[in-house]
Amino acid sequence: MPEKITPDLLIERKVDHAIEGGERVPRWGWPTPRSYNGATGEERIAGWKKVAVARNLDLLPRSVKCEVCRVRDANGSHTEIYHRCMTTKPICRSCHFKVHKRFQKPERWLAFIETMPAADWVYALLTRELSRAEMLKVARAPDVFAALQMMKL
Numbered sequence: 724m725p726e727k728i729t730p731d732l733l734i735e736r737k738v739d740h741a742i743e744g745g746e747r748v749p750r751w752g753w754p755t756p757r758s759y760n761g762a763t764g765e766e767r768i769a770g771w772k773k774v775a776v777a778r779n780l781d782l783l784p785r786s787v788k789c790e791v792c793r794v795r796d797a798n799g800s801h802t803e804i805y806h807r808c809m810t811t812k813p814i815c816r817s818c819h820f821k822v823h824k825r826f827q828k829p830e831r832w833l834a835f836i837e838t839m840p841a842a843d844w845v846y847a848l849l850t851r852e853l854s855r856a857e858m859l860k861v862a863r864a865p866d867v868f869a870a871l872q873m874m875k876l
């Protein structure tokens with residue numbers, strides 16, 4: 724974790740305190756997902772739960788547009804770095820599917836985002852999966868998307 728408390732870590736701290744204080748944590752009702760970007764399926768579920776609590780507490784916006792297409796309502800959120808789960812980003816189902824397909828078809832992904840009015844974080848995403856060590860390093864940066872962008876240099 725970075726030395727300085729960042730906005731996302733402040734939200735996560737509030738969520739942790741709320742959970743310790745008895746805030747209801749929703750149940751994950753699906754099979755354990757595969758690992759992603761160095762985070763295990765169990766860590767992804769834990770992150771999903773914290774994000775759900777944050778949304779219930781209005782610490783994250785509930786209803787916003789997808790930050791990739793900016794057309795459809797965001798009915799989900801994309802978490803790139805699960806050890807910084809509150810850096811999750813609002814996204815629609817269609818764009819979320821494409822984000823997760825990008826490792827298999829990177830050139831298709833890059834062509835797609837070129838046509839989109841996407842937020843800066845979208846362009847920071849790597850087209851290969853991070854190792855656990857890389858993910859943990861990115862998670863220690865104040866701005867995880869800036870850290871991802873730096874990995875492209």
Ligand SMILES: [Zn+2]
Binds near residue numbers: 794816
């Ligand atoms: Zn979208």
